[in-house]
Amino acid sequence: MSGAALLSVENAVVDLPTPRGNLRAVDHVDLAVGAGKTLGIVGESGCGKTMLSRAILQLLPKKAKLSGRVMFDGQDLPALPAEKLRRLRGRSLAVVFQDPMTSLNPVLTIGTQLTETMQEHLELDLGKARQRAIELLAAVGIPAPEQRLSQYPHQLSGGMRQRVAIAVALSCEPKLLIADEPTTALDVTIQAQILDLLAREQQRRHMAMIIITHDLGVVAGRTDEVAVMYAGRVVERAPTPSLFKQMRMPYTEALLAALPKLDAAPHTPLPAISGRPPDPTRPLKGCSFSPRCRYSAGRCGTEKPHLSAAEAPDHLYACFHPITAGADA
Amino acid sequence: MMLQAASDPLLKVENLVVEYSVGGKTIHAVSDVSLDIARGETLGLVGESGCGKSTLGRAVLQLRQAVSGKVLFDGHDLTALRGETLRQMRRRAQLIFQDPIASLNPRRRIGDIVAEPLVIAGVRDPEERRRRVNEVLSAVGLDPALVSGRLPHEFSGGQCQRICIARALVLNPEFVICDEPVSALDVSIRAQILNLLEEMKARYGLTLLFIAHDLAVVKAVSDRVAVMYLGRLCEVGPSEQLFARPAHPYTALLIEAIPVPDPDVRPTQSVPVGEPPSPIAPPSGCRFRTRCPRADARCAAEVPELRLVAPGQLAACHHSLI
Numbered sequence: 001m002s003g004a005a006l007l008s009v010e011n012a013v014v015d016l017p018t019p020r021g022n023l024r025a026v027d028h029v030d031l032a033v034g035a036g037k038t039l040g041i042v043g044e045s046g047c048g049k050t051m052l053s054r055a056i057l058q059l060l061p062k063k064a065k066l067s068g069r070v071m072f073d074g075q076d077l078p079a080l081p082a083e084k085l086r087r088l089r090g091r092s093l094a095v096v097f098q099d100p101m102t103s104l105n106p107v108l109t110i111g112t113q114l115t116e117t118m119q120e121h122l123e124l125d126l127g128k129a130r131q132r133a134i135e136l137l138a139a140v141g142i143p144a145p146e147q148r149l150s151q152y153p154h155q156l157s158g159g160m161r162q163r164v165a166i167a168v169a170l171s172c173e174p175k176l177l178i179a180d181e182p183t184t185a186l187d188v189t190i191q192a193q194i195l196d197l198l199a200r201e202q203q204r205r206h207m208a209m210i211i212i213t214h215d216l217g218v219v220a221g222r223t224d225e226v227a228v229m230y231a232g233r234v235v236e237r238a239p240t241p242s243l244f245k246q247m248r249m250p251y252t253e254a255l256l257a258a259l260p261k262l263d264a265a266p267h268t269p270l271p272a273i274s275g276r277p278p279d280p281t282r283p284l285k286g287c288s289f290s291p292r293c294r295y296s297a298g299r300c301g302t303e304k305p306h307l308s309a310a311e312a313p314d315h316l317y318a319c320f321h322p323i324t325a326g327a328d329a
Numbered sequence: 330m331m332l333q334a335a336s337d338p339l340l341k342v343e344n345l346v347v348e349y350s351v352g353g354k355t356i357h358a359v360s361d362v363s364l365d366i367a368r369g370e371t372l373g374l375v376g377e378s379g380c381g382k383s384t385l386g387r388a389v390l391q392l393r394q395a396v397s398g399k400v401l402f403d404g405h406d407l408t409a410l411r412g413e414t415l416r417q418m419r420r421r422a423q424l425i426f427q428d429p430i431a432s433l434n435p436r437r438r439i440g441d442i443v444a445e446p447l448v449i450a451g452v453r454d455p456e457e458r459r460r461r462v463n464e465v466l467s468a469v470g471l472d473p474a475l476v477s478g479r480l481p482h483e484f485s486g487g488q489c490q491r492i493c494i495a496r497a498l499v500l501n502p503e504f505v506i507c508d509e510p511v512s513a514l515d516v517s518i519r520a521q522i523l524n525l526l527e528e529m530k531a532r533y534g535l536t537l538l539f540i541a542h543d544l545a546v547v548k549a550v551s552d553r554v555a556v557m558y559l560g561r562l563c564e565v566g567p568s569e570q571l572f573a574r575p576a577h578p579y580t581a582l583l584i585e586a587i588p589v590p591d592p593d594v595r596p597t598q599s600v601p602v603g604e605p606p607s608p609i610a611p612p613s614g615c616r617f618r619t620r621c622p623r624a625d626a627r628c629a630a631e632v633p634e635l636r637l638v639a640p641g642q643l644a645a646c647h648h649s650l651i
Binding site for chain 1: 377378485487515516517518519520521523524527542543544545546548549550551552568569572582583584585586587588589590591592593594604
């Protein structure tokens with residue numbers, strides 16, 4: 001899908017200088033998202049998933065260094081001048097963050113935040129922008145949208161604020177929406193509603209979407225492809241059904257196994273992953289997961305496995321001892 | 330409100346009401362809640378943010394003053410105790426919080442943090458304190474020689490939670506309230522801490538009140554589960570039974586809303602729109618009725634009482650699913 005991809009990330013590396021030395025947050029990542037498709041990026045805190053999304057949005061911290069290519073809609077983003085980039089972001093490239101309070105301005109009304117974006121990017125007059133703002137708020141499931149326009153973010157609940165942030169992100173009909181842990185701060189019943197909302201709007205607008213999450217449950221039913229990250233690298237990438245059908249990378253399998261299951265009896269001990277992720281300022285020579293991996297042997301500790309495909313061309317994994325079909329998880 | 334009595338309850342909460350006043354308005358955080366926990370049992374308490382589950386936990390330990398109701402701990406009514414007698418009782422009950430890093434004083438060494446409850450309890454002999462601290466640190470999987478002299482910032486979230494658990498256990502309590510103990514932790518670390526809590530429960534013969542919003546986590550550790558909505562109990566029952574056959578529509582909604590890590594399970598679209606109403610002005614009658622597909626006029630008029638719907642399972646609903 002590299003030819004027709006809306007977004008392609010090639011060999012992306014993000015380095016952050018820290019007092020303890022260089023921190024490689026993103027380590028040689030390749031990704032592609034086709035128009036209208038959904039990619040899930042799954043990983044635990046510190047795996048580099050948020051830094052990767054910042055690299056795509058060109059919103060990395062000032063001292064961070066990015067190398068590699070980020071092509072979006074035919075344009076090389078790191079090479080774009082700031083002004084062009086600003087026009088692109090918010091218009092065809094939009095983002096929804098975990099905490100809606102960080103993306104909404106607390107001293108501006110909901111109405112101002114919505115109409116401002118549209119006046120800026122779509123050059124609508126205030127009356128038209130207002131009309132569209134009301135439609136958008138209704139579309140994201142906010143009751144009494146006209147009244148909401150004059151309210152401030154603090155007057156809304158967390159779920160409502162996230163709906164507003166989604167409305168702002170959708171306001172200029174983006175081609176790609178990056179949702180970074182969009183439901184982590186929300187309760188389960190609200191989470192389900194927000195995920196449904198994103199899926200519905202995505203289909204209606206034929207928009208591509210990247211969902212970044214730590215929860216395999218969130219990506220399972222709602223993405224076309226999943227990339228699993230560990231210690232800055234993509235360690236497994238596959239179409240969602242084949243990933244869940246046959247996980248090849250032991251980390252992916254261990255992550256799924258460590259989740260408490262609703263159908264398990266109470267007091268069943270969980271297959272926990274021992275230890276913790278490596279210190280990103282002290283990169284390991286071999287596979288980053290090898291110290292915690294139950295299949296680790298031989299060259300795992302000395303050589304880095306590359307992300308590559310074996311049987312199925314679209315199922316990639318970085319492992320010398322992949323889990324094979326029929327092996328018990 | 331009648332609850333099936335546990336054979337040997339260590340904790341018995343009777344008609345507990347907790348309210349706060351914010352800006353002249355009253356928040357009905359816990360409204361007429363009764364429950365009991367048998368010795369050696371783990372009771373899971375689930376609900377969404379703002380449902381009053383943490384307030385209930387704190388009110389049990391008298392960290393929040395109840396407006397009315399009783400908290401009987403091993404037969405003693407904690408709400409009637411004051412001063413030294415309350416302190417004595419509190420030693421037998423401990424609390425573990427959600428944010429392990431914020432729960433530890435950043436400027437004190439781990440050895441001192443874990444020894445603090447012993448100091449407060451009047452264990453004067455430093456040698457005795459050191460022995461107890463070392464024992465409990467080893468029990469939670471930390472090497473006392475390596476960690477005692479270090480500061481909290483040198484540890485990860487998972488390790489800090491181990492330290493908090495050690496501190497809670499150092500006085501040999503009988504009862505521990507775990508308030509969202511794993512919500513701040515990553516999946517791979519969460520499983521380690523849940524397993525550790527189970528181990529500690531067996532080793533020290535603990536009774537647990539396990540408060541969380543994640544149903545799968547609660548089910549993994551609990552013998553019985555209580556579901557709370559907007560200050561009231563909706564349903565209580567044995568974990569497996571409650572998950573297999575929920576009686577309250579809210580319990581059913583919560584179970585349905587959990588994302589399942591299986592692409593063949595299509596996410597259900599039947600989750601009703603709407604959000605919990607404000608606890609400042611909770612709906613009349615059944616508090617869930619504004620979001621409930623089964624609600625009718627009776628639900629607005631009459632508060633449903635908890636009643637037995639299956640062996641050991643109680644639900645407060647006029648149109649229970651069982």
